[in-house]
Amino acid sequence: MAISKDRINYLINHLTEKDLELVTDLMERLIQNDYPEIPLDDEPTTQDDLASIKAAHDAMEKGELISLKDIEHELRN
Known part of the structure; x- marks a missing residue:
């Protein structure tokens, strides 16, 4: 989907x-070229990694995670 600069404007x-501050910060981060590309993680997955991933999935299934709407609310207020 092509987005024109006119639409963004x-x-x-x-x-x-207040939203303009948030969007400005995001846009500045998107255009920064000061950091080299982060290399792919080539470390093997450990048992601790797998346990953490499982815990995150379990928390998601139980509804224990913070929703995007809550995060947006926190950032805007």
Whole structure:
């Protein structure tokens, strides 16, 4: 899907001042080229890694994780 700069400008012009701060920070992070590309993790997966992954999946299934809406609310307030 092609997005034009005109569309982005339209969206930016309709942001609140508080949202504009958040979007500006995100855009600045996206255009930074100061860091080299992060190499692929070639370390083997350990039993601790697997246990952590399973714990995260279990927490997700139990609804114990923070929702994106809650994170957005926290960032905006």
